[in-house]
Amino acid sequence: MEIFSVWKSFRLHLELNSTIFQFMRSISEIIKAAGGAVKIAEASNGTVTAEAVYKWTKIGIPDRHWALVMPLAGASPEEMFKANLLAREASAA
Numbered sequence: 001m002e003i004f005s006v007w008k009s010f011r012l013h014l015e016l017n018s019t020i021f022q023f024m025r026s027i028s029e030i031i032k033a034a035g036g037a038v039k040i041a042e043a044s045n046g047t048v049t050a051e052a053v054y055k056w057t058k059i060g061i062p063d064r065h066w067a068l069v070m071p072l073a074g075a076s077p078e079e080m081f082k083a084n085l086l087a088r089e090a091s092a093a
Contacts, residue, residue: 060084
């Protein structure tokens with residue numbers, strides 16, 4: 001009985017973690033999900049250029065553009081924050 005309970009708990013832990021990791025995308029993946037750099041630039045109505053979007057893979061997506069990118073990519077603020085951290089850590093290394 002006890003082994004079953006431990007296994008059930010472990011299985012739930014794995015399922016939750018795989019769901020969390022499934023939604024962890026890089027900045028490049030978020031940009032691609034949003035339709036690409038050109039699509040983001042077009043959706044911004046001139047507030048950001050495609051060239052600037054290409055730089056985001058190294059510097060992260062500036063906070064002021066999150067409201068534009070999140071609905072296009074289906075991203076949450078948490079995902080944007082974590083992807084930005086990863087991008088900035090990688091460029092600092």
